[in-house]
Amino acid sequence: MLIVRRRVGEILVIGNDVEIEILETSGTQVKLGIRAPREVSVFRKEVLLTVGENEKAAIAPTPASIQTILKLFPPA
């Protein structure tokens, strides 16, 4: 992992086409401005994880899988 320190207004460049500018800091949060070509996707990591989970979950489970899930309920 490359570790750098930047101040507000300073910029990181990734490859030939991607720039990340530090716009603002507030407490524990940093506001970043990202300039990248349209074809380069930029996501929060949590969103990317959710994309992966949604793609797995999108095709509804089989009846057998659903019965397995329903068995997780406490017995009557």
Added chain:
Amino acid sequence: MTLMTPHLGELHFSSSDTLTFPKGLPGFVSCNRFLIVQTPGIRPLSYLQSLDLPPIAFLLVPVPLVDPAYSLVIEEGDQEVLGTSEAMDALDAHFIISAHASAPPTVNMLAPILIRWETRTGVQAVRSDASYSHARELTRILDIAPASEPPC
């Protein structure tokens, strides 16, 4: 109105049953219209059935039945979609279940599905903190009535 689906068969519904997800779901941004489908035998689970892509149907479990103490955090952009920053009790919250024969079922606690029935809008609220897992193994479902039931 009628929708033919590969998993739930033929569904009959009216336009007033439709839920709108203006942002779609991550990975499915073009899926903006959904139905909640509750079939006999799977309660309290339900399906979030896409009206835009019929093969797409997510299995849902109410959040309180997985973790009654779940702390709901809604980012500003999702609050704008739902149109409320009021008490979260007004929202119907579910986790999406991922279940396949080859692995134990998991729930995405990082990104609950939130529905505001008053306006029939929904979002998948992806939180920014690392408090919860995107793939927590589902080992039990509690026997507690959900905080809110969807209107008929």
